[in-house]
Amino acid sequence: MKNQTFIEEFIFLGFSNHPDLQALFFLVFLAIYTITLVGNILILTLIRTDLTLHTPMYYFLSNLSFVDICYTSATVPVMLANFFRPSKTISYAGCIAQLFFLITCAGTESVLLAVMAYDRYVAICSPLHYSSIMSKKACMKMAAFSWLCGLTNSLVHTLLTCSLNICKSNELSHFFCDVPLLLKLSCSDTSVNEAVLHVASALIGLSPCLFTLVSYVRIISAILKISSARGRAKAFSTCTSHLVVVFIFYGTANFNYNRPHSGYSLDIDTLVSSLYCIVTPMLNPIIYSLRNKEVKAGLVRMGKKYFSFSS
Template sequence: VDGEIEIRNRTSVSAFLLLGFSEHPEQQPLLFGLFLAMYLLTVLGNLLIILAIGSDRHLHTPMYFFLANLSFIDTCCSCTIVPKVLVNMQTQHHTISHTGCLVQMYFFMTLSLMDNFLLAVMAYDRYVAICLPLHYTTVMCPQRCLLLVTASWLCSHLLAFSLSFLMSQFSFCASHSIPHFFCDVPPLLKLACSDTHIFQIMMFAEAALSGVVPLTCILVSYAHILSTVLRAPSAGGKHKVFSTCGSHLTVVTLFYGTIFLVYFQPSSSYSADTGMVASVVYTMVTPMLNPFIYSLRNRDMKGALWRLFSWGRCCTP
C-alpha cells in the first residue's frame, strides 16, 4: 500500500504553480512594464553587440569572439525566463507543466554555467594579452578559442543534465506552488518530499567545479594582470588596461555576487524573497546591463556600433 501511494504521488505531479509576484496584484502593471522594457533592452542590446562584432573586421579577435558568445548566452537566458514571466503576469495563468518546469530549469542552468566558464575564459584571454603579449596570437589562436567555447558548452550541458535528471526522479507530494517566477533549483528542492541529500551533495560539488574554479581562475588572472600593470611605466597604457578590464570585472562582480547569494547556502535557509530579488538581478538586470558596460567603456565597440548605425542609415532609402 505504501508503495502504491508513493507511485501515485510521484506520477500525480502534472504541473506547478509559479506564484512569482502574484502576492502583490497592485504592482503587477508596473512590474509588467518594467520587465518588458528590460527584456526588450536586453535582446536589442545584445543583438546589436553581436551584429557590431560580426560586421566589423577590426573586432574579429579572441576578446570580441568571447564577448559575442556572452551576448548570445545573455539573450538566450532572458528568452528562457522572461517571456513566461510576462505571459503569467498578463494572463494571471501561473501554471507550468512538470516537463516544462524541468526543461526551463535545464536550459537556465546550462546558460548560467556557460556564463561561469566564459567569464573565466575571458579573464584568461586578458591575462595572455597583457602579461604575455608576444605569445598572444600563438596561445589564443582561432582553433584554441573555438575549443575553449566548445568545451564550456559541453561541460555546461553535462552538469545541467545530471542535476535535471536527478530532479526528475523526485516526488512532490506537498504543495505544488513554487514561490518564484521561474523553475529554479532552491525553491523546487523546498517542495520535494524525496530524500534530497545526494542531490544537494552533487549540487555543491558542481557549484565548486563550475563556480569556485572559474572564479579562482578569474582572480588569479587579474592578480597577474594587476602586477604587470603596476610595473608598467606608461600611465596611458595603465588607463587602457583598466578601461578594458574594468568592464569585465564589473560583470563578474554582478554575476557572482547574486549567484553566491542564492546557491551557496543550504536549502533549509533559502529565503524566497531574497532568492527572487537576487534572481531578478542575474536573470534580467545583469544581461540588460552587459551591452552597456562593454560598449560604453570600450572605444572599439563604440566605433563599431557607430559604423553599424551609419551603414544602416546609408542603406535606408
C-alpha cells in the first residue's frame, strides 16, 4: 500500500502537563540516562577485559547491556531535547526510526532473557554437559537468534506502520512513538496491523516469558533436591540476578501493555512507560553488580588495575 500520510511531524504530550517542572524532569532523566550508559558500558568493558568472565552467562550479559544502551538511547535523547522546546515534536521519519529501534531492542531483550534462563537451566540441571551444550559456537547462535527475532519483528511492524494513512491527528499521548498509538491515528484499515501485533506479542513476548518460567520451575526443583544448604545457596546464587531482571522486565512490560487504559491519566501512562523503557535498563547493571560476586570481584580487580596504572 502506498504511504499516504499527511503528517510531517508528531507532537508528544507526555510530560506536557507540568510545564513548571520541565527543568526538574530534564535533570532526573539526564541522571538516569547517564547512570544507564555508565553502568552498561562498565559491564561491557569488564566482561571484555576480565578473562574470568569469558563464560556463556557473561557473554549473554554483555549482549543484554548493549541492548539496554540502544534501548534507552532510542527515546531519552529526544525526550531530553524536547524539555527545552515549547512544542515537543519529532519528525515522521524520526518517529518511524524510533519505532524500529525500540521494537528491535524490546524483542531482542525478551528472547535474550529466555536464552539466559536456558543457560542457567543447563548449568544447574546438566552441569556435566554444560561445556558441550553451551559451547562458544552455540552461544553465538543463540545470541544471533535473539537479535534476528528482534530485528524481524521490528521490520514487520515498521513496514506495516509505514503503510498507514495517518490523518486523524499528530498528537501522541506519550513521550515516544509506539505502534498502538499510531494505529489510533490512522484512517486506514488497521486489522492486519492489529493481528500481527497480537501474534508478535504471543511469539516475542509471551512465549519467551513462559519458556523462562518453565526453566526456573525446573531450576528451583533441581536446587531443592540438593542435600546441603550451602550447595542450595550456591546454586541459587548463580541465577538470582537474572531472576530479578526477568521479574522487572516482564513485570513492567506486562503492566505497561496489558493493563486496562480506562481511568488512567496521561501522567500515569507516562510514569508506567518510563519505568519500562527508561528505568529498567538502568537497573540491570546495578542488579548484576550488587548481587553477583564474580562481577563485584571483577570490578574490584579492574579498579585496582586502573588506579595502579594511573599512579
